[in-house]
Amino acid sequence: MSKILRVRSATVYKSRDALTYLFNVFTFVGTNPLENRSQRYYRIYHFYSFTVNFICCLFCPLSFHIGYIKLRHVLTNSQLLAAIQNAVQVSGIPIKILVITWYMKRLRHAFEILDALDVNYTRREDLAKIRECVRRCKKIVLIFCFPYYSFELTTIALGVAQNRAPLAAWVPFLDGQRAAWEYWTIVLWDAFVMFFLLCHQLGSDTYPPIFINIIRTHVQLLIARVNRLGRAGALTADEHYEELLGCIRTHVQIVSIAKIVAPVISVTLFTQFATTATTLLNWLGNVEYPENIISLAFFSCQLLQILPCCSSASQLIADCERLPDAIFHCNWVDQDRRFRRAMLFFLQRAQNPIRFSCLKLFNVKLQTSVAIGKFAFSLYTLIEETKVGTDTEK
Numbered sequence: 001m002s003k004i005l006r007v008r009s010a011t012v013y014k015s016r017d018a019l020t021y022l023f024n025v026f027t028f029v030g031t032n033p034l035e036n037r038s039q040r041y042y043r044i045y046h047f048y049s050f051t052v053n054f055i056c057c058l059f060c061p062l063s064f065h066i067g068y069i070k071l072r073h074v075l076t077n078s079q080l081l082a083a084i085q086n087a088v089q090v091s092g093i094p095i096k097i098l099v100i101t102w103y104m105k106r107l108r109h110a111f112e113i114l115d116a117l118d119v120n121y122t123r124r125e126d127l128a129k130i131r132e133c134v135r136r137c138k139k140i141v142l143i144f145c146f147p148y149y150s151f152e153l154t155t156i157a158l159g160v161a162q163n164r165a166p167l168a169a170w171v172p173f174l175d176g177q178r179a180a181w182e183y184w185t186i187v188l189w190d191a192f193v194m195f196f197l198l199c200h201q202l203g204s205d206t207y208p209p210i211f212i213n214i215i216r217t218h219v220q221l222l223i224a225r226v227n228r229l230g231r232a233g234a235l236t237a238d239e240h241y242e243e244l245l246g247c248i249r250t251h252v253q254i255v256s257i258a259k260i261v262a263p264v265i266s267v268t269l270f271t272q273f274a275t276t277a278t279t280l281l282n283w284l285g286n287v288e289y290p291e292n293i294i295s296l297a298f299f300s301c302q303l304l305q306i307l308p309c310c311s312s313a314s315q316l317i318a319d320c321e322r323l324p325d326a327i328f329h330c331n332w333v334d335q336d337r338r339f340r341r342a343m344l345f346f347l348q349r350a351q352n353p354i355r356f357s358c359l360k361l362f363n364v365k366l367q368t369s370v371a372i373g374k375f376a377f378s379l380y381t382l383i384e385e386t387k388v389g390t391d392t393e394k
Contacts, residue, residue: 013130015114018137018214023108025141025203029053029196031101032108053101056200057094060169060193064090067169075168083168092275093197096204096268103264110211110260113253117218120250126221133217137210140308144206147301152194156187166190204268205305208356208364211261212312215354218254219319222247223326230331230339241339248346251323258354269309270358273368276302310369313356317365320353 026032030049033042068075068083075083100107121127159166165176165183167190176183225247230240327347332340356364 012127013134014118015130015133015214015218016111018134018210019111019114021138021141022203022207022210025199025206026100026104029056029097029199029203031097031203032104052196053097055193056196057097060197061087061091061094063169063171064167067165067167070170071168079164079168086167086169089275090197092271093200093204095271097200099264099267100204100207103260106260107207107264110257113257113260114214117250117253120225120246121221126224129217129221133213137213140210140213141202141206144202144304147304148198148202151301152191152198155194156191159190160187167194169193201301201305205272205309207261208265208269208309209312211257211265212309212316212356215254215258216312216316216319218250218257219316219323219354222250222254223319223323225250226323226326226330228330230335237336237339240335241342244339244342244346248342248349251346251350255354258356262356265309265356265364266359269306269356269364270361272305273358276306306369307366310364310366313364314366317353317355320350323350 023032027034030045030052033045033049037045064083064087068080068087071083072080118130121130156166163183165171165186169190171186171189174182174186174189176186225243229244229247235243324347327343327350330343332343335343358364358368362368
């Protein structure tokens with residue numbers, strides 16, 4: 001974990017450095033074993049991975065749902081709603097874990113493509129843009145940590161203050177009402193489980209905005225290269241043509257990175273939208289003090305899980321729409337026929353911006369995240385009006 005939080009200072013970054021913190025998180029939660037290690041390392045790591053992911057994928061969803069069902073007569077309405085929202089959110093984690101683990105080799109292939117893209121950039125302003133992207137992506141992981149683990153601290157602290165199990169989850173062979181040591185064992189278990197569940201959430205929720213930010217940066221760098229096409233008077237016609245072919249290859253590589261991460265974003269973000277809509281509806285319900293403190297921390301986590309990704313996706317579409325304009329405004333008039341033919345091919349390929357979708361049902365963009373909030377609020381208003389009408393009839 002200390003490796004994740006260590007900030008390394010450097011003057012020259014590679015694009016792959018933007019993924020360092022993200023893949024460290026994947027390694028910590030057992031979905032990304034390090035390469036070129038001993039057999040003993042892999043045996044220990046696979047045992048560690050099986051233990052952690054068995055708890056997170058199988059035991060925790062069952063434990064959370066059994067817990068609020070067994071304790072429904074003991075918990076208050078607010079506590080029951082909080083337990084249900086936790087159970088719903090935890091139920092989506094196994095889907096994310098399985099999808100990320102299944103596509104991990106493809107995600108690691110992005111490192112090779114990023115290295116190939118970096119070869120094209122030696123200018124100071126280009127390297128500065130890559131350095132800015134790397135630092136921004138590292139900050140995304142660190143910024144996500146604050147609300148996630150604030151939610152854990154408030155949940156554990158409030159549970160201890162009220163002398164109850166923080167998560168209201170079922171723990172076999174233990175009863176917090178029976179003995180003090182059993183109660184504190186449950187508290188420690190809840191803290192341990194929440195830590196690893198939130199680590200999984202940290203990895204699955206930060207990789208979409210991180211990858212989209214990397215793609216955005218290389219689209220912007222490509223636009224800058226295209227703007228310079230045909231303007232260097234010292235180059236020959238063959239060299240201008242090679243520059244154009246290099247831009248076309250770069251565009252193909254950028255699209256290939258998008259195709260690598262698209263299936264993962266599609267499934268995991270759809271899962272996140274589904275759980276977010278459910279938990280937002282629950283959050284708008286009958287949650288009273290002090291449970292509303294936990295709900296506020298939980299709500300901030302929900303916003304982080306969808307807003308940065310949707311915002312970055314909208315900005316990526318806007319950047320991609322600038323690429324055809326840059327191609328059209330490059331100095332193609334003074335070039336030969338083969339340059340113009342290649343430019344027309346490039347212009348045609350660049351007409352379709354890079355978009356991400358959720359199971360091909362709807363596009364990932366800022367309007368989608370706003371629509372989720374509107375849907376939850378509208379449904380809550382409808383339920384409240386129905387309840388008022390029922391009370392009036394009575």
